[in-house]
Every structure is written in structure tokens, then in C-alpha cells.
Amino acid sequence: MGLAMPLPIVETTPSVVHMEMYKTSNQELDYLAYDLTRYLNRLGHASFFFPRDGFGSMKALRENNMAAFSHVMAAKYAGLGTIGASHCLLTPEFGPRVRFVSVFTATGIPSDPVIAKELCIKCEACAKCCPQKAIRMREDRVVGDYDSMACLKMAEELTARRCYPCGICTKVCPIGEDRSHYQQKGVMKKYLREAEALAANPEDPEYKAWTHIRKYGVFREEKSAPDKNRKVSP
Ligand code: SF4
Ligand code: SF4
Numbered sequence: 001m002g003l004a005m006p007l008p009i010v011e012t013t014p015s016v017v018h019m020e021m022y023k024t025s026n027q028e029l030d031y032l033a034y035d036l037t038r039y040l041n042r043l044g045h046a047s048f049f050f051p052r053d054g055f056g057s058m059k060a061l062r063e064n065n066m067a068a069f070s071h072v073m074a075a076k077y078a079g080l081g082t083i084g085a086s087h088c089l090l091t092p093e094f095g096p097r098v099r100f101v102s103v104f105t106a107t108g109i110p111s112d113p114v115i116a117k118e119l120c121i122k123c124e125a126c127a128k129c130c131p132q133k134a135i136r137m138r139e140d141r142v143v144g145d146y147d148s149m150a151c152l153k154m155a156e157e158l159t160a161r162r163c164y165p166c167g168i169c170t171k172v173c174p175i176g177e178d179r180s181h182y183q184q185k186g187v188m189k190k191y192l193r194e195a196e197a198l199a200a201n202p203e204d205p206e207y208k209a210w211t212h213i214r215k216y217g218v219f220r221e222e223k224s225a226p227d228k229n230r231k232v233s234p
Contacts, residue, residue: 002080002091002098003029007178010097010171012210014163016217022099022165026052029101036103045107052101058156065148071100079112084120085127085144086135086169092119095176096169118142119175126169129191135169161219 003025012018033049040047054067072089075081081091081098088096092115120142127135127144134150151166158164172191179187190206197204202211 001029001032001103002075002094002100003032004094004178005097005099005167005170007097007171007176007182007184010167012213013165013167013171014158014161014218015210015214016163017213018167019163019165022167025099029099033101033103037105040103040105040107043107045105047103047105047107049101049103052099058152058159061152061155062149065152069102071102074102075100077114079114082115082117082119083143084173084175085122085124085137085142086173087143087146088126088170088173090119090173090175093176094178095119095173097171097173097176097178121175123174123188125172125174125188125191129168129172129195131166131168131195161221163214163218 005021005025009018009021029052030049033051037047037049050069050071052071054069055061072083072087075089075091075098076083080100081089084090084096086096089098089100090096091098122137122142124137127133127137130151132147132150132154134147134154136145136147138144154166155164158166172188174188194207198207198211204211
């Protein structure tokens with residue numbers, strides 16, 4: 001099951017406000033999964049849950065950048081969405097702006113059908129806006145190549161600045177009914193121009209709502225360039 005990350009806060013990333021919402025949604029998911037597991041067990045259905053994040057620190061991820069279990073794959077096979085170029089699960093309701101947790105149960109709940117039609121439209125926004133160039137589009141398939149170590153480098157920097165996670169790829173994805181819920185129109189151009197516009201003028205008024213939030217409660221940014229020599233593995 002998943003919980004939505006409201007778009008206006010996702011748009012402030014990287015920010016302490018985004019980090020707090022991310023932590024809250026993760027915590028809430030664990031509480032929901034824990035309560036559901038206890039409820040199912042009380043009814044006699046053997047159940048347990050897998051917590052939403054399975055790593056102890058960035059150092060642990062650098063040693064082994066893998067998870068024991070993929071909530072993204074679980075959510076895909078539970079019929080909640082399809083995997084996009086960014087490796088995120090895209091849902092019809094919220095695009096990739098969803099956090100997931102998984103409950104395993106022996107109870108006989110009828111499954112939802114897997115969504116057959118890919119939701120990713122290969123618009124390339126996630127690949128273009130990724131500050132680490134960690135996503136590379138593929139001609140032959142929807143799911144892109146993903147440089148997890150480049151993404152981890154970003155996560156380490158943002159953790160040090162107290163504004164983890166990055167999530168720019170989830171911010172810019174056009175998929176999701178949440179865009180019409182928040183009455184967003186023409187925002188894609190704004191996303192695609194953002195890095196260049198703010199490099200030219202950090203006080204660009206078009207981005208003031210986001211840059212204002214980013215200024216507070218975090219350590220200052222240290223510029224890091226993507227490593228041009230790194231390899232992207234499929
Ligand atoms: S989280 Fe950030 S660094 Fe990682 S792939 Fe997405 S946009 Fe790139
Ligand atoms: S931003 Fe575009 S290419 Fe990336 S996952 Fe979303 S729809 Fe697919």
C-alpha cells in the first residue's frame with residue numbers, strides 16, 4: 001500500500017520541509033502496516049510487514065547499494081502502477097509521488113489486475129532534470145538505465161545538508177491526477193528551465209516560492225558536478 005506525497009511540498013525539494021514530509025509518510029506507512037498486520041493476525045490470518053526503508057545509513061548503502069525487498073515491484077504486482085524510466089513506480093493517481101510499504105498475509109484477498117498499459121510516456125523530464133544525470137533513457141524499453149551510485153552521491157550530499165532525499169525525478173514526472181488536483185498547468189517548462197534559471201539568477205522570481213523554503217533549516221549547498229567518467233550500468 002502507498003501514501004501520497006503532496007506535490008506542492010515535493011516541489012520544494014531539496015528542503016527540510018520535503019525531508020520532514022518524507023519522514024512522516026514513511027513513519028505513517030510503518031504504523032499503518034504494523035496496525036494492519038496486528039489486525040490480520042488477530043483475525044487468524046498469518047501476516048507480517050516489511051518496513052518501507054531497509055537501510056541503516058548512507059555508509060551501509062555505499063557498501064551495498066541494494067535492498068532486501070522491492071516495494072516498487074510489490075506495488076507493481078499488486079496492480080498499483082507501472083515502473084517508469086526513472087525506476088519509480090508511477091501510479092495513475094499520484095505519478096511517482098507515493099511511498100510504499102508491503103504487508104504479507106495468508107488471508108485470501110482477491111488481487112487487483114496488474115496495470116497492462118505503461119503509464120510512463122518517456123517524456124525524458126526525469127532524465128533531463130536529474131542533477132546527477134543518473135537516469136538514461138533507453139530506446140528499447142521504458143525503464144531507463146539508472147546509476148544508483150550517482151544517485152547515492154546526491155543522497156549523501158543532501159543528508160549532510162539535512163535535506164535528504166532528492167526526489168527531483170518524482171517532482172518533475174508529469175504523470176498523476178494530483179497535477180489537476182493542484183490545478184497545475186504549464187509547469188513542465190518551469191521544471192525543465194529551473195536549474196539553468198537559478199544558476200543564472202538564484203533570486204529568479206518565478207522560483208521564489210521554492211527557493212524561499214530551501215534557504216531555511218539546512219546547511220548551505222556545496223556545488224558538486226556529476227562525474228563525467230562514471231559508467232551507467234543497466
Ligand atoms: S533522486 Fe535525484 S539524483 Fe536520484 S535519480 Fe532522482 S533526480 Fe537523480
Ligand atoms: S518523467 Fe517522463 S520519462 Fe520520467 S518516468 Fe515520468 S513519464 Fe516517464
